[in-house]
Amino acid sequence: MSTDVTTPVPATGPPGPPPAGNRQSRKEHWSALRSRADSKISPYLYIAPFFLLFAIFGLYPLVYTAWVSLHDWELAGAEHPWSGLDNYRQLVTDEVFWNSLWNTFGIFVLSTVPQLTLALLIASLLNRRLRGRTFFRLSVILPMATSVAAVSIVFSQLFSRDFGLINWTLGGFGISPIEWQASKWSSWSAISLMVNWRWTGYNALIFLAAMQAIPRDLYEAAALDGAGPWKQFTRVTVPLLRPTILFTVIIATIGGFQLFTEPLLFNSGSSNYQGGSLRQSQTVSMYVWENAFVKFDFGYASAVAWVLFLIILLFASLNALAVRRLGGKD
Amino acid sequence: MIRALRRPHRRPRRGAATLGLGLAAVLVAATACGGEDDAAAGGEGGQVNLTVSVFGNFGYEQLYREYEASHPGVKITERGTGSDLSNYTPALTKNLATGSGAGDVVALEEGIMIQFKEKAQNFVDLGQYGGNEDKANFLPWKFEGGQSADGQKLIGLGTDVGSMGMCYRRDLFQKAGLPTERDAVAKLWPDWDAYTTVGKQFVGKNTGAKWFDAASNTYNTILVQEAGKSPGYTYFDKENNLAVESNPAVKQAYDRMIGMIGDGLSAGYKSFSDQWNAGFKQGTFATIACPAWMLGYIQGQAGEANKGKWDVTKAPGDGGNWGGSWLGVPSQSKHPKEAAELVRFLTSPKSQVAAFKSVNALPSSPVALDDPATKAFKNPYFNDAPVGEIFGTGAKELQPVYFGPRNQAVRDAVESTLLAVQQGKLKPEEAWSRAVRDAEQAAR
Amino acid sequence: MVLAAPVEGTDDPAATRRRRKSRESGAEVGKAGPLVYIMLALGAALSVFPLYFMFVVATRTNDTIGSLPPVLTPGGQLGDNVQRLLDNEDAHFLRGLLNSVLVSASVTIAVVLFSTLAGFAFAKLRFRGRNALLLVIVATMAIPVQLGLIPLYILMVELGWVGELKAVIVPFLVSGFGVFMMRQYAASAVSDELIEAAKVDGCSTLRIYWNVVLPAVRPAAAVLGLFTFMQTWNDFLWPYSVLNQDQPTVQLSLATLSSGYYSDFSQIFAGTALATLPLLMVFLLFGRQIIGGIMEGALKA
Structure with a gap:
């Protein structure tokens, strides 16, 4: 962390290799050798634990699933005949799958955009001379401390049709009770609210950490140029935060597209994996679950999961690209 | 585990990665004490540990103690008590699919049973352990409901019915x-x-x-x-x-x-x-x-x-x-004989009466349904309704x-x-x- | 709300002074006006309310849920509810708590260590295949969790780990998210000049990691640690799949409590509150470290 004036932070620019150059300076021969060996080998050692453990506990399941997706594989069934790309062919024309993808996307947008905007706002509010800052900082990230299960139990109560605090409050304004699970817009909003409630503060903290790394003289320089607070925010803060925003967007994409527990618990009761009477809020992950554990069609479930995986990769790269472009304008 | 412990020593002293691995191994070692003891492994030296997997509450606690008393060397543990079906079903399916982790005796609810009748290879044929002798104990449709789809195997014996x-x-x-x-x-x-x-x-x-x-x-x-x-x-x-x-x-x-x-x-x-x-x-x-x-x-x-x-x-x-369950023995059980015997005990008319009195699980056995204790049973919460009488009549008239x-x-x-x-x-x-x-x- | 007093109370004067000092050289923008306070107070209230609601239900009888107008003040039933919770033999609540502490702590330490190491390597060291490998790590995060459930379970069966705590520890000792996060943070927070200077002084990369990188990334490492701890603590699906009810994590205990057959809401909420309490404590601990870390890091860099 270098907000020290003498060590400016190279926070700008796309993340890439650090500036090469002045490395081959005058050094003793043996130490150069050792250092070369060090810089050649140690990076691999540092990343080795990850790849080692990942290969066992991450890659193997992935490959296994790919294999399964090429079979007519009934869970706990006796035989698993090869079926080639049948599962994938079925998926292309599967309305339920496309519906779940659309829901996932909708909930993702409704949770990510407001969440990150709000987080930026909160971070900039927190990044001021403030009394009780510890209190404010802690209180906004407090929701993280609750489990999804607890969140869902509490929010289900709040969103209850007959006895919920939210409908009760709306009733005070003459709005008749909303059955939140019943339509797309309402179920999407309610689920997004749970996600937003839980993660906005966390993102705000990440943004705050990055904001604190911005040297103050940049703001002073901007102020000297006559930039007001808003201009300072858009011209200095946001561009310098670009790597951080990129990071949060990618994380949100990955988390958002795998959304499972919140919608599942929100649609409490029998056949909750359907995500509502007409699958108003069934996400792709829930559809994977339905196929694997309700229909026991593990082959098809694996195919859906693999497609989901590829879609996430695609979206994460698109988002990364978009955010880079966005920041690049300045 | 042992492999994990050794790995760091074989490596040359290179960097923090080694250190990290060592630490990981220590962490693993530190937690190794937690899990498996005789409850999971069981079976050596005459002692047989049987695990019964259920959802909700089958009201068997008393019956287990009774059974243990009359069968020295058998110890029964119940798992999943209070869990609901939407959690229980995937877990059981996964255990059967992977050939590990299911109990020696598992509860099979109506909806699961229908699906598992086609996957009979996952279950022990209770007929081999005298299960067919109990046929007369059950309502005919309930007994047939416990047979595999091809009718060749008896994979479950009935507990309760949901008339x-x-x-x-x-x-x-x-x-x-x-x-x-x-x-x-x-x-x-x-x-x-x-x-x-x-x-x-x-x-x-x-x-x-x-x-x-x-x-x-x-x-x-x-x-x-x-x-x-x-x-x-x-x-x-x-x-x-x-x-x-x-x-x-x-x-x-x-x-x-x-x-x-x-x-x-x-x-x-x-x-x-x-x-x-x-x-x-x-x-x-x-x-x-x-x-x-x-x-x-x-x-x-x-x-x-x-x-x-x-x-x-x-x-x-x-x-x-609506609903009602069976008890079956997964083929992965290490003690199929003992487990099957326990199933027969738990589904016997006498046990069904006990379970009915404990948690209102309506017997699937006509003998148990006609038992005076069942007929006379009144549920105090429901205004002393004679539930044995009300439900029992329907159970016997049921068209499969x-x-x-x-x-x-x-x-x-x-x-x-x-x-x-x-x-x-x-x-x-x-x-x-x-x-x-x-x-x-x-x-x- | 409940937390306000202890949080402010735990600030030791020395730290406050340090913060004051750093504030002058820090990058905070402007002084907070009343509007800022109102907005932050609103945000804080919204954040805390659902937790407060949980606490309210935990201290009342089972009738609280479903009454209108909603009950919003705590009652006196907490002791009673907790007693019922501890008496519930099926839930193994205390053992679940203990197991969760053990599991979460192990995973957190390992994740932070491995992530900072790898993050440093990706951000500041140059090696062949760096970008490609980083991409792989990002890609690993995209693997849907529900998918791995069965193959991972099969693996656990082969290792003989089913029902043991290491089954919920070892697969999670590394995290693609952690590596990526630390890489992003280290890229901007660790000064290249310092690294170069250290290299010129003949420091090995490990020393650089220890003396330069670790102190610089501490704020993010603290956030990552907190995040990992909470995630591990709150994880349900996998522990549910691989552990048994008699050797549960705390979330499994809670599930046993809350699952369908008899929903005693005040007991469930008492359990939830108790299960959240250790987290809140860790949270306060780490919360201070995050904030303190940011400031101290600024002084040391």
Whole structure:
């Protein structure tokens, strides 16, 4: 962390290799050798634990699933005949799958955009001379401390049709009770609210950490140029935060597209994996679950999961690209 | 574990990666003490540890102790007590699919059993351990329900059945000027037409409550009754072809329910949802079609404060069944013989009576149903209703209904369209075609 | 709300002074006006309310859920509810708590260590295949969790780890998210000049990691640690799949409590509150470290 004036932070620019150059300076021969060996080998050692453990506990399941997706594989069934790309062919024309993808996307947008905007706002509010800052900082990230299960139990109560605090409050304004699970817009909003409630503060903290790394003289320089607070925010803060925003967007994409527990618990009761009477809020992950554990069609479930995986990769790269472009304008 | 411990020593002292691995190994070592002891491994030196996996509460605690006392060297552990089916089913399926982790004895609920009849290779043939000798102990359809799809193997012995009664709120009935005594109430609804007529009356009295809880439960009760009369199956015919459209019983029950929703009789809940649960306590509906096992559920949800407000009587129409379970022994069990013996003990008429008295699990054994202890049993929470009598009669008259292996998915799909109608998201006249379409999708 | 007093109370004067000092050289923008306070207070209230609601239900009888108008003040039933919770033999609640502490702590330490190491390597060291490998790590995060359930379970069966705590520890000792996060943070927070200077002084990369990188990334490492701890603590699906009810994590205990057959809401919420309490404590601990870390890091860099 270098907000020290003498060590400016190279926070700008796309993340890439650090500036090469002045490395081959005058050094003793043996130490150069050792250092070369060090810089050649140690990076691999540092990343080795990850790849080692990942290969066992991450890659193997992935490959296994790919294999399964090429079979007519009934869970706990006796035989698993090869079926080639049948599962994938079925998926292309599967309305339920496309519906779940659309829901996932909708909930993702409704949770990510407001969440990150709000987080930026909160971070900039927190990044001021403030009394009780510890209190404010802690209180906004407090929701993280609750489990999804607890969140869902509490929010289900709040969103209850007959006895919920939210409908009760709306009733005070003459709005008749909303059955939140019943339509797309309402179920999407309610689920997004749970996600937003839980993660906005966390993102705000990440943004705050990055904001604190911005040297103050940049703001002073901007102020000297006559930039007001808003201009300072858009011209200095946001561009310098670009790597951080990129990071949060990618994380949100990955988390958002795998959304499972919140919608599942929100649609409490029998056949909750359907995500509502007409699958108003069934996400792709829930559809994977339905196929694997309700229909026991593990082959098809694996195919859906693999497609989901590829879609996430695609979206994460698109988002990364978009955010880079966005920041690049300045 | 040992491998993990050794790895760091073999590596040359290179950098923090090694250090990290070492640390990881230490962490692993530190936690290794936690898990497996004799409970999981079991079986050596004469001691047999049997694990029984259940959902909800089967009321077996007393029976285990009794069994252990009469079988020295056997120790029984129950797992999954209190868990619900939506968690239990995937876990059990996964355990069977991977050949590990299932109990020595597992509970198989109706919906799971239908699916596992086709996957009989996962289960021990209880017939090899004398299970077929118990045939006379069970209602014939219940015994057949425990056989594999090809009829070759006996994979489960019956525990309880879910014959139907009708639970109702005395206080709401009184408010609406209806009789409250259970015999008089039963006379109100000899059939579903009468049930609907009384329902309209009730709703007309504006008690603030609806007539029944949810379309799905009531509809399914009607469907199983109708199907029991003819043709003996619901969504799948006996060759496992989808019969949603061809089976008149389905359409009949569906249309009846659409009518009831149109009459404003349903509270519109989804069964087993939080709001449905709260409805028991709040009294937002006056009646609910209830199998015997649900009495405990209602009591749990409605709470002590509502004791005596709920009562139970005969359901409209004849027969009908919802739920009920079997006990089976997965082939992965290391003690199939001992486990099968325990299954036979737990499903014996005597044990069924004990379970009934403990948690209202209605016996699937005619002997147990006729047992004086069962007949005389009154449920104090439900205004001292003679539940053994009320449910027992229905259980013996029950017409067996065939369910296909994909029954659950199709049933969920069809019932969801009813929920959508209640939510106003699906027009009643469009609901049926949607139900058929979704059923076809689910059956695929 | 409940936390306000202890949080402010735990600030030791020395740290406050340090913060004051750093504030002058820090990058905070402007002084907070009343509007800022109002907005932050609103945000804080919204954040805390659902937790407060949980606490309310935990201290009342089972009738609280579903009453209108909603009950919003705590009652006196907490002791009773907790007693019922501890008496519930099926839930193994205390053992679940203990197991969760053990599991979460192990995973957190390992994740932070491995992530900072790898993050440093990706951000500041140059090696062949760096970008490609980083991409792989990002891609690993995209693997849907529900998918791995069965193959991972099969693996556990083969290792003989089913029912043991290491089954919920070892697969999670590394995290693609952690590596990516630390890489992003280290890229901007660790000064290249310092690294170069250290290299010129003949420091090995490990020393650089220890003396330069670790102090610089501490704020993010603290956030990552907190995040990992909470995630592990709150994880349900996998522990549920691989552990048994008699050797549960705390979330499994809670699930046993809350699952369908008898929902005693006040007992469930008492359990939830108790299960959240250790987290809140860790949270306060780490919360201070995050904030303190940011400031101290600024002084040391």
